[in-house]
Amino acid sequence: MRSCKPLVIPTQDDAPQSFGFSPCEGGVCAAVGMRAAGISAGFRKNPQRKDMALVVADKTSVCAATFTQNRFCAAPVQVSRARAASGHARAVVLNSGNANAATGEPGLRCAEKACALVAQALNCDERDVLVASTGVIGVQLPFEPYVTGVPAIVDALAATPAAAHDAACAVMTTDTHSKEAAFAGPAPQADGSSVTVHVGGFVKGSGMIQPNMATMLCVLSTDAPLTPEAAHAALLSAVRQTFNKVTVDSDTSTNDTCILFATGAAGGEDIDEASPAFPAVAAAIKGVCTNLARQIAADGEGSTKLVTVDVLGAATQADAEKVAFAIANSPLVKTAIFGHDANWGRVAAAAGKCGVPFSQEDVDIDFMGVPVLRAGLPVPMDEEDMLRRFEQPEIDIAISLGAGEAHSRVWTCDLTHDYVKINGEYRT
Amino acid sequence: MRSCKPLVIPTQDDAPQSFGFSPCEGGVCAAVGMRAAGISAGFRKNPQRKDMALVVADKTSVCAATFTQNRFCAAPVQVSRARAASGHARAVVLNSGNANAATGEPGLRCAEKACALVAQALNCDERDVLVASTGVIGVQLPFEPYVTGVPAIVDALAATPAAAHDAACAVMTTDTHSKEAAFAGPAPQADGSSVTVHVGGFVKGSGMIQPNMATMLCVLSTDAPLTPEAAHAALLSAVRQTFNKVTVDSDTSTNDTCILFATGAAGGEDIDEASPAFPAVAAAIKGVCTNLARQIAADGEGSTKLVTVDVLGAATQADAEKVAFAIANSPLVKTAIFGHDANWGRVAAAAGKCGVPFSQEDVDIDFMGVPVLRAGLPVPMDEEDMLRRFEQPEIDIAISLGAGEAHSRVWTCDLTHDYVKINGEYRT
Known part of the structure; x- marks a missing residue:
């Protein structure tokens, strides 16, 4: 453990x-x-x-x-x-x-x-x-x-x-x-x-x-x-x-x-x-x-949160960036943040989809500094405490792949009804 | 011309x-x-x-x-x-x-x-x-x-x-x-x-x-x-x-x-x-x-349209697929379709962002078989006719890159309020 x-x-x-x-x-x-x-x-x-x-x-x-x-x-x-x-x-x-x-x-x-x-x-x-x-x-x-x-x-x-x-x-x-x-x-x-x-x-x-x-x-x-x-x-x-x-x-x-x-x-x-x-x-x-x-x-269109994604422990810098962008661009991760949902499963799935080498048994994930996944298995969380943390204007996601020493940080925002509204309105 | x-x-x-x-x-x-x-x-x-x-x-x-x-x-x-x-x-x-x-x-x-x-x-x-x-x-x-x-x-x-x-x-x-x-x-x-x-x-x-x-x-x-x-x-x-x-x-x-x-x-x-x-x-x-x-x-979550994206005239099969997925995954393209907006600019920008070689002067785009861009320049369109076409359940986007002979087809759906609702609800 x-x-x-x-x-x-x-x-x-x-x-x-x-x-x-x-x-x-x-x-x-x-x-x-x-x-x-x-x-x-x-x-x-x-x-x-x-x-x-x-x-x-x-x-x-x-x-x-x-x-x-x-x-x-x-x-x-x-x-x-x-x-x-x-x-x-x-x-x-x-x-x-x-x-x-x-x-x-x-x-x-x-x-x-x-x-x-x-x-x-x-x-x-x-x-x-x-x-x-x-x-x-x-x-x-x-x-x-x-x-x-x-x-x-x-x-x-x-x-x-x-x-x-x-x-x-x-x-x-x-x-x-x-x-x-x-x-x-x-x-x-x-x-x-x-x-x-x-x-x-x-x-x-x-x-x-x-x-x-x-x-x-x-x-x-x-x-x-x-x-x-x-x-x-x-x-x-x-x-x-x-x-x-x-x-x-x-x-x-x-x-x-x-x-x-x-x-x-x-x-x-x-x-x-x-x-x-x-x-x-x-x-x-x-x-x-x-x-x-x-x-x-x-100030992303329709956004309610500034999201910082840190990827740690990647084998290479390129791997770290690839995983960081996969998480930051995942509509599922971005809607979960809008929904105040500490959904580490979506973060893990986004990390896993981009062909970067790591073993799921080595993966750790934190939300706002609180461990939610260790060695690929969920850590029981205090749901009320986590919900309070999700109500803050800044959301921090950190994931360690356990595959090396490289680190990358990217910024994004959540995906909201207003994004769809701003971008889906009839052209005038 | x-x-x-x-x-x-x-x-x-x-x-x-x-x-x-x-x-x-x-x-x-x-x-x-x-x-x-x-x-x-x-x-x-x-x-x-x-x-x-x-x-x-x-x-x-x-x-x-x-x-x-x-x-x-x-x-x-x-x-x-x-x-x-x-x-x-x-x-x-x-x-x-x-x-x-x-x-x-x-x-x-x-x-x-x-x-x-x-x-x-x-x-x-x-x-x-x-x-x-x-x-x-x-x-x-x-x-x-x-x-x-x-x-x-x-x-x-x-x-x-x-x-x-x-x-x-x-x-x-x-x-x-x-x-x-x-x-x-x-x-x-x-x-x-x-x-x-x-x-x-x-x-x-x-x-x-x-x-x-x-x-x-x-x-x-x-x-x-x-x-x-x-x-x-x-x-x-x-x-x-x-x-x-x-x-x-x-x-x-x-x-x-x-x-x-x-x-x-x-x-x-x-x-x-x-x-x-x-x-x-x-x-x-x-x-x-x-x-x-x-x-x-x-049946994509919250979707109202089945979207078919055809990329023609790519230099290689891999290029064609890359561009097709870039268009099909673009939140801007997907929200435009939800909004019945013949927004070829978003299709062009999605095609251009993925590092695939082509010249913008060679690009043609059709929506539902109607030319909207030729040789990189907009074709005047009948807005009412186009709006009627966007009201159909199937949307077809075709883009030709003028860089070769390869073709790829992918399917997707639009990005809607219901997608955000389905995926953004508080975890229960």
Whole structure:
């Protein structure tokens, strides 16, 4: 008989706090040298809703970006992917209400013209302007809102928390609230001193949405003087461990975009991957992304719970991820959580279905730190105590496969009547 | 601009009808030499519901079987898998109400003792008796119902459609109706004559279910004199193309079991894989399985629609299957169908997310034979006509990737409020 102590989940030793970083105000404008704005430009029928965002660095800055892996990718993704490859950019213009996807050549021309208009207003090279869109697909993106909107939004640019918030709001679709985060902390220098740097950003995303599909759009910024290579490495590592570990409904979009500006305005030494400051800045970027990723999961369409799934004891990292996503994407697990049901059988079945090697006699499962399965056999549980734990806003599922040392964590939400309602309504 | 004719879906040239087979009565008793029964034995609290089934061949027969690939597998699966490997069996005893899964050594002993009791009553070797269970997991299966139930059910055995129906009913869980099918037709002989053979069976399954999980349990029989190798080959091929192509919620169970008895009572030449009769009998087995698989999809938990997904023009068979399952398992596609929404954007996004190579400019999509996307661009549609088509009980989605010649078909159902209700209710 094995012990009935709760499973021990590895601590996250690369949390920004462990490098002396703390949360701060300002979102994407927390970094020195960044301005933002969000306005209603007319992409949406409702003039009460902001639908255009602009994020601008005071001068051309280091830029790194990642994009959807979906074979269907939208016009703005094609434009921005090509431009971000240079490692530098000045601005990104975003809109909600229309994804400019499945729009062919006219869609590409529209995205390029939008960038040119912004470049003209900012007096910069149009190749330094990126573009991102979210909303309905298969409908041509109108150009008129740019004509009136770009001069207005450039006028509205400010380096304030309020301006950052406006930008975050302008990209919302079925999101029930805007999603921002920022950290400030020390970047250690070679001489032992340190320079204060900031990392911040906003994201939108709450699943793929009615009437067609939505998107994860994220803009991040830092004033740390990252090299293009260091910015790219830090962003990729952060996205892999955060946004790529969030699943609302297992569907990925044509428009997913994540862009990082590094202005260098904090001063200090340039930071490459070998610099003493790199681990701290990378941790801060990952910290902002973790915070934003959890906000996406918690705001999943129709969700009532933020669910964290930890898979321990897998033979390989790939096995751990496969099992974690199988559990997090299981409609049976997700409906059980909605129903406050400590249904370890569904967790076990989801883990067992994905072809990952383990023996059922070695499997342990905890809900909220309470053992419910040990060595493949159920542990008697206090049903009332468990029900109380299921009434909390966060649900933690941990499973140990007893097949190795690898660990993976993913975030998801429950599957509710409202998800079906949001996504099953007649198209209008 | 490409033509806007509907996509051409490959015909199924191995349908049983093309070998002269027709549907017939009798389910698992359609085959000569088979008897069945279903009774209420006390596995369930409700004495109104049958919960024990017995299917018996008049003498020890050829037997082939396939089982769940889930790493978590139930005690009856472990027992039956070992016994079916001999290629022969006499009977299978099934129960609903308790899956005998996650029950450790006591569960294995209970399954073995149940087989021994049946063998005693039938006066056969206990190694020729198989066992299958479905229902709640993690609760020990009581043995008492076997003690009183086995003599009663052996008394009730009959070679009638009514007895076959009783057996089919006794394994139902959240199924809303029993699921049976049978075909009769000619098995060609070497001398040019033919012998009439039958293939029939029943299945249960409608997704994985509250309170823990359910299962696909299927018992098939034929009176064709298949060799053990031919029975195995025909069953595996049929299951691969039918039951393995049904997805209700992407979850697979600890208890999935499919067993085929071949009594040989129809007479004629022994049938191996090289025999002239093999293609016909294999087609009839596949035909029964196709019929049963479609019944499972149509009876998916809470479903209102049977959905057929055809993926055409994939580079490889594996690519075609991957895309077909990605579409069929997409909660966004499934809720759109529930909402009568011809949302090709969600179909495209599901196809694009799974890493299968194609170009979005080559993709065509039809709903119910009506083109909605051609060469990656939307085709204007008659919304009222489309809405009428979505009101039918069967929904057909076809997508061509333009990347090759491979085709795959899967069946699923829509995702509805009732799915969430059935699977999200508090455990009782």
